[in-house]
Amino acid sequence: MPTANVRAAQPEGKPLVLNVVRRAEQMLIQNESRVKEYLPITGLADFNKLSAKLIFGADSPAIQENRVATVQCLSGTGSLRVGGEFLARHYHERTIYIPQPTWGNHPKVFTLAGLTARSYRYYDPATRGLDFQGLLEDISSAPSGAIVLLHACAHNPTGVDPTLEQWEQIRQLMRSKALLPFFDSAYQGFASGSLDKDAQSVRMFVADGGELLMAQSYAKNMGLYGERVGALSIVCGSADIAVKVESQLKLVIRPMYSNPPLHGASIVATILKDSAMFDEWTLELKAMADRIISMREQLFNALKIRETPGDWSHIIKQIGMFTFTGLNSDQVAFMRQEYHIYMTSDGRISMAGLSSRTVPHLADAIHAAVTK
Numbered sequence: 628m629p630t631a632n633v634r635a636a637q638p639e640g641k642p643l644v645l646n647v648v649r650r651a652e653q654m655l656i657q658n659e660s661r662v663k664e665y666l667p668i669t670g671l672a673d674f675n676k677l678s679a680k681l682i683f684g685a686d687s688p689a690i691q692e693n694r695v696a697t698v699q700c701l702s703g704t705g706s707l708r709v710g711g712e713f714l715a716r717h718y719h720e721r722t723i724y725i726p727q728p729t730w731g732n733h734p735k736v737f738t739l740a741g742l743t744a745r746s747y748r749y750y751d752p753a754t755r756g757l758d759f760q761g762l763l764e765d766i767s768s769a770p771s772g773a774i775v776l777l778h779a780c781a782h783n784p785t786g787v788d789p790t791l792e793q794w795e796q797i798r799q800l801m802r803s804k805a806l807l808p809f810f811d812s813a814y815q816g817f818a819s820g821s822l823d824k825d826a827q828s829v830r831m832f833v834a835d836g837g838e839l840l841m842a843q844s845y846a847k848n849m850g851l852y853g854e855r856v857g858a859l860s861i862v863c864g865s866a867d868i869a870v871k872v873e874s875q876l877k878l879v880i881r882p883m884y885s886n887p888p889l890h891g892a893s894i895v896a897t898i899l900k901d902s903a904m905f906d907e908w909t910l911e912l913k914a915m916a917d918r919i920i921s922m923r924e925q926l927f928n929a930l931k932i933r934e935t936p937g938d939w940s941h942i943i944k945q946i947g948m949f950t951f952t953g954l955n956s957d958q959v960a961f962m963r964q965e966y967h968i969y970m971t972s973d974g975r976i977s978m979a980g981l982s983s984r985t986v987p988h989l990a991d992a993i994h995a996a997v998t999k
């Protein structure tokens with residue numbers, strides 16, 4: 628059975644390959660001068676430049692001043708791991724603060740890279756929203772220089788993001804304590820449908836001239852899950868430092884996997900550098916994001932019609948692929964047993980896995996679970 632992830636945008640939950648991706652692949656196959664040689668340790672140069680531009684913005688001062696070192700990595704996970712390994716070797720503070728809760732792989736990736744993972748409060752079950760006060764308190768009490776992992780948008784698993792005003796407060800606090808931001812961007816464009824809007828949090832931090840790390844994934848927004856395409860960018864204080872950082876990143880990567888794979892990065896570079904293909908991608912991306920937003924509305928309305936007890940407005944307020952339903956593990960087990968609905972025991976559902984056909988069944992199950 629396909630995972631919810633690969634069913635991102637199809638009306639009836641079928642795996643989807645974006646048309647623009649198919650077109651890019653055809654172009655690559657038809658180009659007979661293409662060879663299968665190794666990429667450099669840092670990956671495809673065009674891909675790296677275009678990826679930095681995509682997340683930081685074409686007019687980013689950090690890019691113009693050559694302060695960004697970017698390396699192609701194995702999707703988001705590989706980018707986080709290479710960044711973690713680099714920090715464990717070269718950065719003076721080994722503690723990384725990660726939100727509670729967070730994507731389940733974060734603590735493992737960073738701990739195995741040699742960092743010490745600690746958590747900061749993020750989610751308030753009572754409001755099913757952000758525990759902003761708790762977040763500020765925990766970040767305030769982190770030791771100066773500590774690393775802080777931030778989900779750029781569409782926080783996984785909660786679907787709860789800070790507002791722009793809250794991001795600004797987080798930025799000011801972090802910069803005042805010299806905390807190092809490590810952004811994880813696995814859903815750019817997938818949250819709001821706009822690539823620029825979903826990068827606003829990151830761009831705020833770049834605009835202040837400070838340092839940061841950025842792990843980018845093309846798994847969701849280009850549907851390239853299994854191609855393992857991503858990038859790690861380190862925004863440095865100067866162009867000189869960026870050159871040194873890149874050379875140290877090579878020393879991290881070389882003994883891990885020598886150099887990254889060619890195919891997926893070539894697809895991404897083909898799309899990002901051609902303005903017509905880029906536009907086509909943004910339309911397809913918006914359609915995926917809109918479909919998920921529509922699933923949220925359909926599920927919310929279905930619960931309203933059933934008069935299911937409780938406030939379900941978080942379903943339409945939360946952002947991105949996941950909804951943190953607030954269902955407890957007993958209710959999740961009941962829904963699995965009685966309705967054959969499978970979700971993580973923390974009550975997280977992937978909205979991408981839903982379709983108009985399956986929403987009523989899910990709403991029936993939620994209703995039965997909360998009224999049993």
Ligand code: PMP
Pocket residue numbers: 701702703704705730778783811813844845846852857
């Ligand atoms: N970060 C977050 C927050 C994620 O949700 C995911 C995927 N679920 C990733 C990183 C990594 O994904 P990938 O390695 O497939 O790019």
